[in-house]
Amino acid sequence: MKTRITELFGIEHPIVQGGMHYVGFAEMAAAVSDAGGLGIITALTLKTPQALKAEIEKARGMTDKPLGVNLTFLPMLTQPDYPGLVRVIIDSGIKVVETAGRNPQAVLPALKEAGIKVVHKCTSVRHALKAQSIGCDAVSVDGFECAGHPGEDDIPNMILLPRAADELEIPMLASGGQADGRSLVASLALGADGINMGTRFMATKEAPVHDNVKQAILNATELDTKLIMRPLRNTERVLDNPAVQRVLDKERQLGEKLKIDDLLDEVAGVYPRVMQGGEVETGVWSCGMVAGLINDIPTCKELIDRIMSEARAIIAERLVGAIA
Amino acid sequence: MKTRITELFGIEHPIVQGGMHYVGFAEMAAAVSDAGGLGIITALTLKTPQALKAEIEKARGMTDKPLGVNLTFLPMLTQPDYPGLVRVIIDSGIKVVETAGRNPQAVLPALKEAGIKVVHKCTSVRHALKAQSIGCDAVSVDGFECAGHPGEDDIPNMILLPRAADELEIPMLASGGQADGRSLVASLALGADGINMGTRFMATKEAPVHDNVKQAILNATELDTKLIMRPLRNTERVLDNPAVQRVLDKERQLGEKLKIDDLLDEVAGVYPRVMQGGEVETGVWSCGMVAGLINDIPTCKELIDRIMSEARAIIAERLVGAIA
Numbered sequence: 001m002k003t004r005i006t007e008l009f010g011i012e013h014p015i016v017q018g019g020m021h022y023v024g025f026a027e028m029a030a031a032v033s034d035a036g037g038l039g040i041i042t043a044l045t046l047k048t049p050q051a052l053k054a055e056i057e058k059a060r061g062m063t064d065k066p067l068g069v070n071l072t073f074l075p076m077l078t079q080p081d082y083p084g085l086v087r088v089i090i091d092s093g094i095k096v097v098e099t100a101g102r103n104p105q106a107v108l109p110a111l112k113e114a115g116i117k118v119v120h121k122c123t124s125v126r127h128a129l130k131a132q133s134i135g136c137d138a139v140s141v142d143g144f145e146c147a148g149h150p151g152e153d154d155i156p157n158m159i160l161l162p163r164a165a166d167e168l169e170i171p172m173l174a175s176g177g178q179a180d181g182r183s184l185v186a187s188l189a190l191g192a193d194g195i196n197m198g199t200r201f202m203a204t205k206e207a208p209v210h211d212n213v214k215q216a217i218l219n220a221t222e223l224d225t226k227l228i229m230r231p232l233r234n235t236e237r238v239l240d241n242p243a244v245q246r247v248l249d250k251e252r253q254l255g256e257k258l259k260i261d262d263l264l265d266e267v268a269g270v271y272p273r274v275m276q277g278g279e280v281e282t283g284v285w286s287c288g289m290v291a292g293l294i295n296d297i298p299t300c301k302e303l304i305d306r307i308m309s310e311a312r313a314i315i316a317e318r319l320v321g322a323i324a
Numbered sequence: 325m326k327t328r329i330t331e332l333f334g335i336e337h338p339i340v341q342g343g344m345h346y347v348g349f350a351e352m353a354a355a356v357s358d359a360g361g362l363g364i365i366t367a368l369t370l371k372t373p374q375a376l377k378a379e380i381e382k383a384r385g386m387t388d389k390p391l392g393v394n395l396t397f398l399p400m401l402t403q404p405d406y407p408g409l410v411r412v413i414i415d416s417g418i419k420v421v422e423t424a425g426r427n428p429q430a431v432l433p434a435l436k437e438a439g440i441k442v443v444h445k446c447t448s449v450r451h452a453l454k455a456q457s458i459g460c461d462a463v464s465v466d467g468f469e470c471a472g473h474p475g476e477d478d479i480p481n482m483i484l485l486p487r488a489a490d491e492l493e494i495p496m497l498a499s500g501g502q503a504d505g506r507s508l509v510a511s512l513a514l515g516a517d518g519i520n521m522g523t524r525f526m527a528t529k530e531a532p533v534h535d536n537v538k539q540a541i542l543n544a545t546e547l548d549t550k551l552i553m554r555p556l557r558n559t560e561r562v563l564d565n566p567a568v569q570r571v572l573d574k575e576r577q578l579g580e581k582l583k584i585d586d587l588l589d590e591v592a593g594v595y596p597r598v599m600q601g602g603e604v605e606t607g608v609w610s611c612g613m614v615a616g617l618i619n620d621i622p623t624c625k626e627l628i629d630r631i632m633s634e635a636r637a638i639i640a641e642r643l644v645g646a647i648a
Contacts (some may be wrong), residue, residue: 144484155613156468188646189510316644
């Protein structure tokens with residue numbers, strides 16, 4: 001398939017594996033890229049420039065296709081060594097950087113000068129327009145359905161994608177709610193140029209996460225996610241479990257007096273314990289509503305090939321058939 | 325376009341105008357049906373069998389194409405004369421009944437014996453399966469985006485439609501977030517057989533509502549709706565205005581002590597004042613997020629023709645082009 005995203009990133013299929021904390025290691029990114037999508041290594045999971053460099057080299061040993069890196073800007077007390085991470089990204093021959101969180105303006109000149117394409121994650125039309133105006137090459141537009149941080153506007157992709165498409169000139173990835181060939185064709189129809197998948201890629205053979213995580217995604221329906229931290233305007237969509245219920249209880253008890261410190265024990269620093277340790281019930285972790293559409297654990301290549309053949313069949317048979 | 329919905333209803337285009345209180349009069353339904361979609365007269369707006377009979381006859385004078393009637397089952401103290409309304413529907417040669425609210429089982433035998441197709445509105449997969457099991461001919465699946473009552477699950481159509489399509493055998497309309505050719509093609513790709521539009525049809529020349537209502541929809545963005553009555557588990561998506569802010573204030577003040585009586589002055593019985601009286605700021609009224617995608621007031625025929633030609637172009641050019 002050929003879209004503005006496949007052209008921009010130099011990839012075969014318009015399918016990107018979005019940045020995921022303690023999931024976006026070399027095994028994950030290389031498997032997606034090698035299958036013709038774009039795999040993304042999560043810089044902040046690796047923490048230091050040295051560790052990121054080693055992880056990129058490891059992925060390089062697994063595929064010679066384009067690779068991306070996610071660089072998330074958070075309000076943290078101890079800031080990561082962003083200049084060092086950017087230098088490693090440039091020196092390692094990375095083709096695409098997915099930025100997320102705060103405004104990525106500070107790193108854009110260096111990345112662009114190195115010929116790296118920058119796609120910024122946004123949850124609203126106004127943020128997408130801002131990303132375009134500062135020189136991002138593409139945006140990844142995250143609907144209300146998505147895992148992790150959907151923002152505070154609660155606009156699903158059925159509305160958000162065509163609204164963004166009406167205003168944007170740069171290419172757009174649809175993020176949130178993406179599972180299969182149906183999602184891909186729907187997103188293309190709504191104005192996107194490709195899709196970004198997170199939760200779906202966690203339930204693959206190569207995903208470097210504990211089998212408990214994959215099974216929890218398989219077992220979940222679309223009704224099994226919760227939004228936490230809404231009172232803090234830092235909303236996160238997570239898989240419902242006893243730890244999440246404790247967070248929601250605390251939110252209800254404290255109401256307007258809630259502070260991030262009240263939740264910190266539950267929500268912070270548990271990603272390695274969940275993702276690699278398999279503690280899926282005792283940790284709080286991101287999961288999209290799309291879990292309800294995930295029923296198997298294929299390889300990344302099987303998954304991507306299936307999405308593409310489904311998408312072609314929907315277009316060539318179902319849709320062309322309807323207008324014949 | 326030919327889909328299971330156009331075949332089931334005997335209509336040209338897979339576009340239905342959903343039941344809307346104090347909007348679904350003869351002028352609205354006849355204009356949609358005459359343009360090749362399916363127009364629906366709202367029975368409870370007319371109240372008595374006699375008034376419904378007169379309204380159907382009026383619409384019959386405006387088009388000879390198929391017409392539908394919406395029959396909503398609410399928990400009301402004084403029950404409408406449902407048997408009388410059903411008799412009028414059957415005697416008037418109505419082809420389709422859209423049921424909504426509570427289980428429509430009681431009216432199904434009479435409607436089906438008369439050869440009338442029944443499409444039930446649902447906001448969840450489990451309700452859609454229930455509707456199928458009791459003998460409904462189709463379902464109209466209402467995503468989180470929708471105007472009016474989205475239910476309490478908050479599942480947008482990007483997830484809800486493919487989930488429902490995986491489980492259902494009967495045809496499905498996509499309801500909520502439907503505005504244009506992009507929505508139609510996306511919904512078909514996600515497994516729907518047609519679309520149901522409400523808010524979009526309110527902003528048409530023929531819609532028998534005050535011009536203030538149409539202008540308010542044009543002025544609204546996707547960010548301008550609110551969910552009210554959530555604490556009562558009777559959530560409704562409405563256009564934000566001062567009346568809605570009073571409702572939300574009262575919900576916050578009363579918390580778990582909130583009763584429907586506390587909101588009754590604001591939310592009940594204002595539809596004629598808003599829709600025909602134009603009091604868009606002082607009344608609480610349903611409006612979908614799709615308002616953000618509505619920028620003009622065409623005739624129903626102009627709107628439907630545009631949606632269909634957009635849809636054909638998206639399929640034949642954008643999508644077929646991507647896989648060429």
